[in-house]
Amino acid sequence: MIIGDRLRAIREHRKLSQGEIQNRTGLLRSYISRVENCHTVPALETLEKLARALEIPLYAVFYDGEIPRPELAPPGRNGNTDGGWGASGKHARFLHKLRTSLSKMSVNKREVLFLFAQKLVAGKHSNGHNAAN
Numbered sequence: 001m002i003i004g005d006r007l008r009a010i011r012e013h014r015k016l017s018q019g020e021i022q023n024r025t026g027l028l029r030s031y032i033s034r035v036e037n038c039h040t041v042p043a044l045e046t047l048e049k050l051a052r053a054l055e056i057p058l059y060a061v062f063y064d065g066e067i068p069r070p071e072l073a074p075p076g077r078n079g080n081t082d083g084g085w086g087a088s089g090k091h092a093r094f095l096h097k098l099r100t101s102l103s104k105m106s107v108n109k110r111e112v113l114f115l116f117a118q119k120l121v122a123g124k125h126s127n128g129h130n131a132a133n
Contacts, residue, residue, distance in 0.1 A: 003047070004038040006061055010054050011036075024053035026104035049103050 011021060018036075022029040027049065034040040035050075042050065051058045102110055 002038055003042070003061065004036045006063075007050055007054075008036040010056060010061070014054060016054070021050065021053050024100060024103075025049040045107075052099065052103055 011018070018029045018032045021027070021032050025032075027046065031040065032050075035042050035046075047061055048058055051061055102113075105113070
Protein backbone atom coordinates (compact mmCIF):
# COMPACT_ATOMS: atom_id res chain seq x y z
CA MET A 1 0.00 0.00 0.00
CA ILE A 2 1.20 3.48 -0.83
CA ILE A 3 0.19 6.00 1.83
CA GLY A 4 0.07 8.96 -0.57
CA ASP A 5 -2.34 7.17 -2.90
CA ARG A 6 -4.49 6.16 0.05
CA LEU A 7 -4.66 9.72 1.42
CA ARG A 8 -5.59 11.10 -1.99
CA ALA A 9 -8.31 8.46 -2.43
CA ILE A 10 -9.84 9.28 0.95
CA ARG A 11 -9.64 13.03 0.30
CA GLU A 12 -11.31 12.67 -3.09
CA HIS A 13 -13.90 10.25 -1.68
CA ARG A 14 -14.80 12.93 0.88
CA LYS A 15 -14.85 15.58 -1.91
CA LEU A 16 -12.22 17.74 -0.21
CA SER A 17 -9.59 19.85 -1.95
CA GLN A 18 -5.96 20.05 -0.96
CA GLY A 19 -6.67 23.67 0.02
CA GLU A 20 -9.34 22.53 2.48
CA ILE A 21 -6.89 20.03 3.97
CA GLN A 22 -4.34 22.85 4.24
CA ASN A 23 -6.84 24.96 6.19
CA ARG A 24 -7.70 22.09 8.51
CA THR A 25 -4.12 20.99 9.22
CA GLY A 26 -1.92 24.03 8.80
CA LEU A 27 0.23 22.03 6.38
CA LEU A 28 1.15 23.70 3.09
CA ARG A 29 -0.85 22.59 0.06
CA SER A 30 2.42 21.94 -1.77
CA TYR A 31 3.47 19.56 1.04
CA ILE A 32 0.11 17.76 0.85
CA SER A 33 0.65 17.40 -2.89
CA ARG A 34 4.15 15.96 -2.35
CA VAL A 35 2.73 13.43 0.11
CA GLU A 36 -0.10 12.43 -2.25
CA ASN A 37 2.35 12.08 -5.15
CA CYS A 38 4.66 9.91 -3.01
CA HIS A 39 7.55 12.39 -3.15
CA THR A 40 7.52 12.73 0.66
CA VAL A 41 6.83 10.22 3.41
CA PRO A 42 4.94 11.95 6.24
CA ALA A 43 5.83 11.49 9.89
CA LEU A 44 3.31 9.79 12.16
CA GLU A 45 2.36 13.16 13.71
CA THR A 46 1.61 14.49 10.22
CA LEU A 47 -0.48 11.41 9.43
CA GLU A 48 -2.47 12.10 12.61
CA LYS A 49 -3.15 15.68 11.43
CA LEU A 50 -4.21 14.43 8.01
CA ALA A 51 -6.50 11.79 9.51
CA ARG A 52 -8.18 14.43 11.72
CA ALA A 53 -8.59 16.72 8.70
CA LEU A 54 -10.16 13.86 6.74
CA GLU A 55 -12.34 13.07 9.78
CA ILE A 56 -11.22 9.45 9.98
CA PRO A 57 -9.40 7.45 12.64
CA LEU A 58 -5.68 7.09 11.99
CA TYR A 59 -5.92 3.35 11.36
CA ALA A 60 -8.25 4.01 8.40
CA VAL A 61 -5.28 5.46 6.51
CA PHE A 62 -3.75 1.98 6.57
CA TYR A 63 -6.91 0.11 5.56
CA ASP A 64 -6.11 -1.61 2.27
CA GLY A 65 -9.46 -1.62 0.50
CA GLU A 66 -10.91 0.14 -2.50
CA ILE A 67 -13.30 2.44 -0.63
CA PRO A 68 -13.10 3.29 3.06
CA ARG A 69 -15.59 1.20 5.01
CA PRO A 70 -18.37 3.38 6.43
CA GLU A 71 -17.71 2.21 9.99
CA LEU A 72 -14.20 3.66 9.81
CA ALA A 73 -15.52 7.20 9.76
CA PRO A 74 -16.49 8.81 13.04
CA PRO A 75 -20.25 9.30 13.35
CA GLY A 76 -20.26 13.04 13.78
CA ARG A 77 -18.00 15.87 12.73
CA ASN A 78 -16.33 15.67 16.13
CA GLY A 79 -16.69 11.91 16.57
CA ASN A 80 -19.20 12.34 19.38
CA THR A 81 -21.41 9.26 19.45
CA ASP A 82 -23.50 9.87 22.57
CA GLY A 83 -25.07 13.19 21.56
CA GLY A 84 -23.48 14.92 24.59
CA TRP A 85 -21.57 18.18 24.79
CA GLY A 86 -19.95 19.08 21.47
CA ALA A 87 -22.19 16.89 19.35
CA SER A 88 -23.97 19.77 17.60
CA GLY A 89 -24.55 23.49 17.44
CA LYS A 90 -22.22 26.11 18.85
CA HIS A 91 -20.45 23.61 21.09
CA ALA A 92 -19.60 21.43 18.08
CA ARG A 93 -18.25 24.49 16.26
CA PHE A 94 -16.19 25.44 19.31
CA LEU A 95 -14.85 21.89 19.67
CA HIS A 96 -13.93 21.78 15.97
CA LYS A 97 -12.07 25.11 16.23
CA LEU A 98 -10.28 23.89 19.35
CA ARG A 99 -9.23 20.62 17.70
CA THR A 100 -8.03 22.49 14.60
CA SER A 101 -6.01 24.95 16.69
CA LEU A 102 -4.51 22.21 18.84
CA SER A 103 -3.49 20.22 15.77
CA LYS A 104 -1.46 23.21 14.56
CA MET A 105 0.41 23.62 17.87
CA SER A 106 3.68 21.95 18.72
CA VAL A 107 3.65 19.18 21.31
CA ASN A 108 5.48 21.41 23.80
CA LYS A 109 2.95 24.23 23.43
CA ARG A 110 0.05 21.79 23.84
CA GLU A 111 1.64 20.50 27.06
CA VAL A 112 2.05 24.05 28.38
CA LEU A 113 -1.56 24.84 27.52
CA PHE A 114 -2.73 21.65 29.24
CA LEU A 115 -0.74 22.46 32.39
CA PHE A 116 -2.22 25.97 32.38
CA ALA A 117 -5.74 24.53 32.10
CA GLN A 118 -5.03 22.13 34.97
CA LYS A 119 -3.86 25.05 37.14
CA LEU A 120 -7.02 27.00 36.29
CA VAL A 121 -9.18 24.08 37.35
CA ALA A 122 -7.10 23.41 40.47
CA GLY A 123 -7.28 27.09 41.41
CA LYS A 124 -11.05 27.04 41.06
CA HIS A 125 -11.36 24.16 43.52
CA SER A 126 -8.63 25.08 45.97
CA ASN A 127 -9.67 28.64 46.85
CA GLY A 128 -13.39 28.44 46.17
CA HIS A 129 -13.28 31.19 43.56
CA ASN A 130 -14.34 30.78 39.97
CA ALA A 131 -11.29 30.77 37.65
CA ALA A 132 -13.19 32.88 35.11
CA ASN A 133 -13.39 35.83 37.55
